[in-house]
Amino acid sequence: xxxxxxRVLSTSTMVAPLAARLLAGERGAVARxxxxxxxxxxxxxxxxxxxYPAAAAARVLGVTGAPGSGKSTLVDRLIGAYRARGxxxxxxxxxxSSPFTGGAIxxxxxxxxxxxxxxxxxxxxxxxxxxxxxxxxxxxxVLTVLGAAGFPTLLLETVGxxxxxxxxxxxxxxxxxxxxxxxxxSVQTLKAGVMEIAHVFVVNKMDQxxxxxxxxxxxxxxxxxxxxxxxxxxWTPPVVLAAAGDGRNIDQVVDAVDRHAAHLHATGxxxxxxxxxxxxxxxxxxxxxxxxxxxARLPDALDHAAARVAAGTSDPRSEADAIVMALxx
Amino acid sequence: xxxxxxRVLSTSTMVAPLAARLLAGERGAVARxxxxxxxxxxxxxxxxxxxYPAAAAARVLGVTGAPGSGKSTLVDRLIGAYRARGxxxxxxxxxxSSPFTGGAIxxxxxxxxxxxxxxxxxxxxxxxxxxxxxxxxxxxxVLTVLGAAGFPTLLLETVGxxxxxxxxxxxxxxxxxxxxxxxxxSVQTLKAGVMEIAHVFVVNKMDQxxxxxxxxxxxxxxxxxxxxxxxxxxWTPPVVLAAAGDGRNIDQVVDAVDRHAAHLHATGxxxxxxxxxxxxxxxxxxxxxxxxxxxARLPDALDHAAARVAAGTSDPRSEADAIVMALxx
Numbered sequence: 001x002x003x004x005x006x007r008v009l010s011t012s013t014m015v016a017p018l019a020a021r022l023l024a025g026e027r028g029a030v031a032r033x034x035x036x037x038x039x040x041x042x043x044x045x046x047x048x049x050x051x052y053p054a055a056a057a058a059r060v061l062g063v064t065g066a067p068g069s070g071k072s073t074l075v076d077r078l079i080g081a082y083r084a085r086g087x088x089x090x091x092x093x094x095x096x097s098s099p100f101t102g103g104a105i106x107x108x109x110x111x112x113x114x115x116x117x118x119x120x121x122x123x124x125x126x127x128x129x130x131x132x133x134x135x136x137x138x139x140x141x142v143l144t145v146l147g148a149a150g151f152p153t154l155l156l157e158t159v160g161x162x163x164x165x166x167x168x169x170x171x172x173x174x175x176x177x178x179x180x181x182x183x184x185x186s187v188q189t190l191k192a193g194v195m196e197i198a199h200v201f202v203v204n205k206m207d208q209x210x211x212x213x214x215x216x217x218x219x220x221x222x223x224x225x226x227x228x229x230x231x232x233x234x235w236t237p238p239v240v241l242a243a244a245g246d247g248r249n250i251d252q253v254v255d256a257v258d259r260h261a262a263h264l265h266a267t268g269x270x271x272x273x274x275x276x277x278x279x280x281x282x283x284x285x286x287x288x289x290x291x292x293x294x295x296a297r298l299p300d301a302l303d304h305a306a307a308r309v310a311a312g313t314s315d316p317r318s319e320a321d322a323i324v325m326a327l328x329x
Numbered sequence: 330x331x332x333x334x335x336r337v338l339s340t341s342t343m344v345a346p347l348a349a350r351l352l353a354g355e356r357g358a359v360a361r362x363x364x365x366x367x368x369x370x371x372x373x374x375x376x377x378x379x380x381y382p383a384a385a386a387a388r389v390l391g392v393t394g395a396p397g398s399g400k401s402t403l404v405d406r407l408i409g410a411y412r413a414r415g416x417x418x419x420x421x422x423x424x425x426s427s428p429f430t431g432g433a434i435x436x437x438x439x440x441x442x443x444x445x446x447x448x449x450x451x452x453x454x455x456x457x458x459x460x461x462x463x464x465x466x467x468x469x470x471v472l473t474v475l476g477a478a479g480f481p482t483l484l485l486e487t488v489g490x491x492x493x494x495x496x497x498x499x500x501x502x503x504x505x506x507x508x509x510x511x512x513x514x515s516v517q518t519l520k521a522g523v524m525e526i527a528h529v530f531v532v533n534k535m536d537q538x539x540x541x542x543x544x545x546x547x548x549x550x551x552x553x554x555x556x557x558x559x560x561x562x563x564w565t566p567p568v569v570l571a572a573a574g575d576g577r578n579i580d581q582v583v584d585a586v587d588r589h590a591a592h593l594h595a596t597g598x599x600x601x602x603x604x605x606x607x608x609x610x611x612x613x614x615x616x617x618x619x620x621x622x623x624x625a626r627l628p629d630a631l632d633h634a635a636a637r638v639a640a641g642t643s644d645p646r647s648e649a650d651a652i653v654m655a656l657x658x
Binding site: 052053066275276277284286288293294303305310315316319320321323 | 600613648
C-alpha cells in the first residue's frame, strides 16, 4: 500500500487538536470524530488510538429486548433519569426497529427530540452494519468516542434476539433485558439462552394483563438456572415491574442497575469484564486489519476463488488454505 | 502446529467411505458428518472439501420473521408441501425461539415429531453459535452436508431481526419474510431495511384482524421502493396471505417460491447469487483459518494485548497492528 506523506502529515496535525477538544467534552468534536470513523478516514483510527485510555472510566449499560417490548421508551426514560441526577448520557442504538435508527413512528421521533436539544445527551444510531460481525467494531468505536468525551454512562440499545444479544453481553458492564406481557413468546425466547446474559430484568407495560405472570415466570426460571460458580454467582438478577410509557418504577430500574455496578466493583468482576471487552476489541481490530491486508495484497483472490467454487471445481476451505498461505508469507 | 501422522492417516481412510455414503444419501452419514463438524474434527473439514461440489445443485430457501410471526409453523407446512410432491427437504433452523431449536412449547414439539419419523426430512437446529459472525460458517457447512446428501430443497429458518437477516439474504436463493398482523411494529420493522431482503412476503394468520391492512401496507411500501437497476429489478415480490396454522394458502406460498426460482434461473441472477454465496464461504473460511493460525502461533497474544488495553497503557488498534505484523511474517 502506498503511503502519501502529505496525507499522513495532515492526519497527524489534525488528530492532536481534535483529540484535545474531544477529551474536553466538546460536542462538535464528538460528531466530527464519529464522522471520520464513518468515512473510514485514517485520521479516525489515529484518533481512536489517542483517546482510547480516556474512555476506560465509562460504564456501558446494555438495554436489549424484542421489538415491541418498549425498550426504546425505557432508554428514553433512563436518559431522563440520569440527566435528572446531573449525569451526561451517551446512547448507541443498534436496532433496525429503534426510534433512534429511523424505525419509529412519528410520535416516537418527536418524543426523542427533547434529548436532541440537550447538550448532556449524545445519541448515535448504528442502523447499517457493513460486514459480518460488524456490531462490535463500529459499536465499540462509538462507545470509545463517547466515553473519552466524558460521558460516564453509555446506553447501548440492541434488539434482543439473534447474534446481537450475545455481543451486547460482551460489550456491556450491565445488561438490562426488557420483556413485555402479551408478546406471546417472550418467556419462551428467554428460555433459549437470552436469559443468561441479563443482569436486570424489566417487565415493561406493567399495567397490561399478564405482567405479574411474566415476572413470576422469569423468577421461576432464574431459580432453576445454575449461574455458575465464583463471585458472579452471588448476583441474583432482580425482576423489576415498570411502565416506561408513563415513567412508573424507572427509579427502581436505575437502582437495580446501580446495585449491579456496585456488585461488579466489589467482586472484581468489573475488571474481568473490562479485560474481556478489551480482548474482543483487539480481536475485532486484528480481523479488520487482516481483511484490509487481504484486500490490499490479494485484491482479486476472493473473487477468483468464488468463481472456482461456484463452478464446482473447488471448495471454500481449499481456497482459504491457499489464500492464507499466500497472505502469511 | 504439530501434525500427528496417525491422525491424518485415520482421517483420510475414514473420509472417503463416509463421503461415498453421504453422497448416496444415507441418513446415518448425514448425522455422522454433522457430528464431526460439531466436534471440530479435522475429518469434518476433509469431508466438506470432498463433498462440496455435489452440494451445488441444492436451492436454499430462507424463511425469516420476528418471533410470534408463525414462521416455524410455516416451515412445518412447507416441509409437508414439498414432501407431498415427493421432494426431500433439509432444514437448518437458526433461531433461539424456534421449536426446532428447543424454544417451543410442548405442542409444537409434538407437531414437528411427524417429520422426525420421515426419512425424506432432515432437521438440524443451530441454536448455539460459538463466535462472532458464526451464523454463516456453521450454517453453510450444514447446508453443504444436506445438499451433498441429495436434499434438493433446503429450508433455512432465521429470526428476522438484527444481523441474521442480512446474512440469510447472502446465503439463500430465495428469502420468504413472514409477517403477522397484530405484532404491532411488524411493518415498522420492515421499513427499516428488512424489506429489501425479501423475495416473497407471507402475511400469516390471515384470519386475524388487520391481515389485509398489513398486506396493503407492504404492497404500498414495495411500490415506493427503488429495487435497483438490472434484471433483478424485474422481480416484484408477491405478498401472499396465508394461515400456516390450518394450512390455508400454503400452495400459494410454494407457487410464489417456485416462480422466484424460475425468475432467478431465467435472468442469470441465480449464478450471480451462487457466486456471492461461494465468496462468502471462502471469506468465512479464510477468517476461520486466520483465527486458528493466530491461536496456534501466538497463543497468548490476545490475552496480553487485552491486559495492556484494560490497564490503559495501550489501545486495541495499536495492539492489532503489532499482532498482524507478527502473524504475517
